[in-house]
Amino acid sequence: MAKTDSRKAPKAAKIMFVREIERLYPYEWVVMEVTHHARRDESTRGRLIAHSPDRDAVHADHLRFGREHPDAITYVFYTTPSADPPEGVSFVL
Secondary structure, eight states: OOOOOOEEOOTTOOEEEHHHHHHHSTTOEEEEEEEEOOSSGGGOEEEEEEEESOHHHHHHHHHHHHHHOTTOOEEEEEOOOSSOOOTTOOOOO
């Protein structure tokens, strides 16, 4: 599999809810800096650091951000919208 670079957020990325990020970047790995933690993930807010369908690319950005901001709390997750999966994808519960 060819390596895919992640897409980094602008330096002054706005603070967003997890659910906003999930809607904007479906089926992608995301790294965000947590600015407000909540018991429910979708209520957690933070700044988008990077996103990509390629987990390895996001992992590299996560490590880099951690070195540059050692006191920051980060959250890495895969976005899975609750409805309308891509064509040919089914969810089994």
